Amino acid sequence: MQQTKGLLIDMDGVIYRENHLLPKAAEFIHHLIETSTPFVFVTNNSAPTPEDLVVKLNHLGINGISARHFYTAAMNTADFLAQNHPCCTAFVMGDAGLTLALQKAGIPNDSIRPTYVVVGEGGMQSTEKLSKAHELIEKGARLVATNPDNWCPVKQEATRPGAGALASFLEASTGQRAYFLGKPNPYMFQRARRLLQRHTDEVMMVGDTMETDIRGAIEVGMQACLVLTGSTRLEDLSNYVYQPTCVLEGVDELLEELRGQGTSSSRLQFLSHHNASAQTRHGAKHPNQRTEIAYPRPRPAMTK
Numbered sequence: 001m002q003q004t005k006g007l008l009i010d011m012d013g014v015i016y017r018e019n020h021l022l023p024k025a026a027e028f029i030h031h032l033i034e035t036s037t038p039f040v041f042v043t044n045n046s047a048p049t050p051e052d053l054v055v056k057l058n059h060l061g062i063n064g065i066s067a068r069h070f071y072t073a074a075m076n077t078a079d080f081l082a083q084n085h086p087c088c089t090a091f092v093m094g095d096a097g098l099t100l101a102l103q104k105a106g107i108p109n110d111s112i113r114p115t116y117v118v119v120g121e122g123g124m125q126s127t128e129k130l131s132k133a134h135e136l137i138e139k140g141a142r143l144v145a146t147n148p149d150n151w152c153p154v155k156q157e158a159t160r161p162g163a164g165a166l167a168s169f170l171e172a173s174t175g176q177r178a179y180f181l182g183k184p185n186p187y188m189f190q191r192a193r194r195l196l197q198r199h200t201d202e203v204m205m206v207g208d209t210m211e212t213d214i215r216g217a218i219e220v221g222m223q224a225c226l227v228l229t230g231s232t233r234l235e236d237l238s239n240y241v242y243q244p245t246c247v248l249e250g251v252d253e254l255l256e257e258l259r260g261q262g263t264s265s266s267r268l269q270f271l272s273h274h275n276a277s278a279q280t281r282h283g284a285k286h287p288n289q290r291t292e293i294a295y296p297r298p299r300p301a302m303t304k
Contacts, residue, residue, distance in 0.1 A: 004204045004223060006038040006196035008189070011053075012045070012153060013208035013230020014251060016060055022229050024252035026061045031255055033064045038196040042189075042205075044147035044182045044212060046074035046120035046163065047095035071192045073146040073163075073182030074098040074120055078105035079191055080181050081144070085115060091136050093129060093166065094120025098146060113139065119167045119178070120146040130169065137174045143167065147182030149212070183207075184216030193222070206254065208232055210240050218242045227251060 009015065015025045032039045041053065048056070050067035057065060074097045081088055082105040089110035092099050098120035099109070117133045137143055145167035151159040167178040182188050193203050204223040207213020208230025217224035219242075226244035228234060229251075237243060248254055 005202040006040075006193075006198040006204075007032065008040055008042045008192050008196070008203060008205045008217075008222075010205075010207035010209070010213050010230075011041050011043045014206060014227055015041075015057070015062070017229070018153070018155060019060070021060050021062070022252075023250055024255050028251040028255040028258075029057075029062050030064065031258060035258075037258075038198060039069065040192050040195050041070045042072075042183065042192045043070070044073045044121075044149055045152065046072055046077070046098045046101075046146035046182070047122045048072070049097045049100055050075075052097065068195075071188075071195060072097055072101070073188065074101040076185075076188045076191055077118060077120070077144065077146045077181040078102045078107060080187055081105065081107055081116065081118075088115035090114050090116045090118045091133060091141065092118050092120070093122070093125055093133060094118070094146065094163075095122035098122070111136075114141050116144050117141045117170070118144050118146070119163050119170065121149075121152055121163050125166060130166075133170055134173050137170060137176055143170055143174070143176050143178040145178045145180050145182075147212075148180040148184075149182075183209075183212035184219065186216065186220045189216050189220045189222065193220075204245070206251065210236065210242075210244075214240075214244045215242055218244075225254065227254070 014022070015029070016022060050070035050072065053070050054065055054067055074094070077098070078101040081090070089108050090102055091111055091114040092102060092109055098118065102109070102118070111132070114136055117136055145163045147162070148164040149162035150164040152162045154160050164180070167180070171178055189205070193200060196203060200221045204225055205213055205217035206225045206227060207217070208227050210226070210232050214224045214226055223245040226232060226247045227250050228247065229249070234247065237247070
């Protein structure tokens with residue numbers, strides 16, 4: 001912790017669950033503000049704008065934050081496309097957060113001959129829009145998705161298809177592989193880190209998901225703190241080759257450490273597997289990651 005000079009913080013499962021703050025989450029963020037500790041919320045949810053997220057956290061009781069404290073997968077996708085293909089256009093499948101991020105990056109919407117089909121999180125996509133995306137990809141557009149998550153939490157333990165699931169549909173129908181931005185793509189972590197104005201080894205990622213938060217942080221050389229208030233249980237760690245730098249039950253414990261109330265710096269070490277309270281409040285869920293399947297390449301020509 002002595003070298004941690006900035007934090008990247010996931011939201012759902014770390015700060016809140018559904019519409020309820022997790023223990024001491026508000027105190028944790030307010031402590032960062034009071035101590036001038038740089039932090040950025042990083043989320044794979046491309047649907048909301050940063051302004052939407054400010055309103056959400058204000059409503060939950062976290063004040064003193066602004067749009068500059070957020071970096072979404074939509075913003076990351078827009079930054080990546082603008083940097084790598086400045087004159088590109090996009091056919092957008094997603095909500096306002098994605099549409100506005102692309103507009104701010106100078107990437108116009110194009111439903112005729114776009115450079116990219118960009119798939120993000122959002123409401124239900126109609127069959128007509130999926131068919132249109134399929135058609136545009138077959139005409140030469142490249143497939144990009146804001147994040148690889150197959151499902152997204154909604155209300156009362158329910159989920160809906162995520163950008164990863166929609167991208168997989170288009171991969172299967174067109175034979176083209178999607179390129180995924182968002183966590184765990186290193187580009188997401190490095191862009192967010194720059195907002196902190198800190199070196200990579202000075203930054204800690206705080207997240208609840210091994211496949212995105214922890215994997216991405218480890219692969220770029222950041223510290224990675226796993227909290228057990230979200231999608232990962234302590235016993236799940238044995239399923240992964242990579243491991244977090246530390247495991248805590250929640251941001252309430254991280255707050256204690258930051259305040260110097262922990263027994264020692266060794267507190268930020270792996271919790272004992274005998275800790276009975278180190279269980280998530282929710283049941284186990286199928287991994288929120290894409291399953292690799294074989295696609296025919298190229299597809300055979302249609303016979304008349």
